[in-house]
Amino acid sequence: MINIIIIILLLLGFFNGKRHGFILQAIKIVSFAVAAGVAYLFYTDLAAQLTKLIPYPSMHDNTYAFIMDNNNMETAFYRIIAFAIIFFIVRLVLRVIGSTLSIINHIPILGLINRWAGGILGFVEVYLILFILLFIGSILPVDSVQTALNHSMIAKGMINNTPYISQQVQQWWMK
Numbered sequence: 001m002i003n004i005i006i007i008i009l010l011l012l013g014f015f016n017g018k019r020h021g022f023i024l025q026a027i028k029i030v031s032f033a034v035a036a037g038v039a040y041l042f043y044t045d046l047a048a049q050l051t052k053l054i055p056y057p058s059m060h061d062n063t064y065a066f067i068m069d070n071n072n073m074e075t076a077f078y079r080i081i082a083f084a085i086i087f088f089i090v091r092l093v094l095r096v097i098g099s100t101l102s103i104i105n106h107i108p109i110l111g112l113i114n115r116w117a118g119g120i121l122g123f124v125e126v127y128l129i130l131f132i133l134l135f136i137g138s139i140l141p142v143d144s145v146q147t148a149l150n151h152s153m154i155a156k157g158m159i160n161n162t163p164y165i166s167q168q169v170q171q172w173w174m175k
Contacts, residue, residue, distance in 0.1 A: 002152035010126055017122015021114040025121035027101060031094035032128060039087035040172065046082035047075075054081070057141045076139050079173040084136055127158070134159050135169060 017025045056074045134155050137145050149155050160166055 002148050003154045006130060006152070006154045006158070009130060010123055013126025014119045014123040017125065018115045018119030020118050020122065022117035022121065023114065024098070024101065025118040025125065027098045028095065028125055029121050031091060031098055032125060034094060035087045035090040038090045039083045042086055043079055043083040043172075046086060047078040050078045050082055054078075073139060073141075076173045077141075080136050080139055083173065084132065087132065127162075128165075131158050131162055131165060131169075135173075 020028075056077060134149065137155075138149055138159055140146075149159075
C-alpha cells in the first residue's frame with residue numbers, strides 16, 4: 001500500500017512541477033536546500049530543548065533494525081523531529097515568499113522545455129520530501145508504521161539507498 005502511495009505522490013509531483021514550470025520549481029528546490037541548510041545549522045539546539053518537552057516513547061526491541069541500531073534511537077528521535085520542525089517552518093516561509101514570483105511562469109517565451117524541466121524538478125522535490133517523511137517514520141516507535149515501512153520495498157529503498165543523502169542524513173541525525 002505504501003508503495004502505491006509513494007508512486008502516486010511522485011507522479012503528482014512530476015505533473016505539478018510540469019504545471020508550474022522550471023523556473024518556479026527551481027525556486028522551490030532552492031528553498032528546499034535553504035530550509036535543509038537552516039535546519040542543519042540549528043537542529044541540535046532544538047533537539048536538546050525537545051528532550052525537556054517531549055517524552056521519548058517506549059519501543060520494542062529490534063523493531064527498527066532495518067535503519068539503525070537501537071543504541072542511538074532516542075538521540076536520533078529528537079534530532080529528526082527538531083530537523084523536521086525547523087525544515088518545514090523555513091520551507092513554508094520561503095514558499096510564501098516564492099509564490100509571489102508566479103508571474104514568471106506566464107512569460108510566453110517559456111514553453112515545452114520549461115514544463116518538462118519543471119516536471120523533473122517537481123518529481124525531485126516530492127522525492128526529497130518523501131525521503132524526509134519516510135526517514136522520520138523509520139524511527140517512530142509505532143508498530144503499525146514500522147510494519148508498513150518494513151513491507152514497502154520502495155520506502156526501504158528510498159531510506160537506505162538514496163545516493164549521498166541516505167548516508168549523510170544518517171550521519172547527521174544518528175552520530
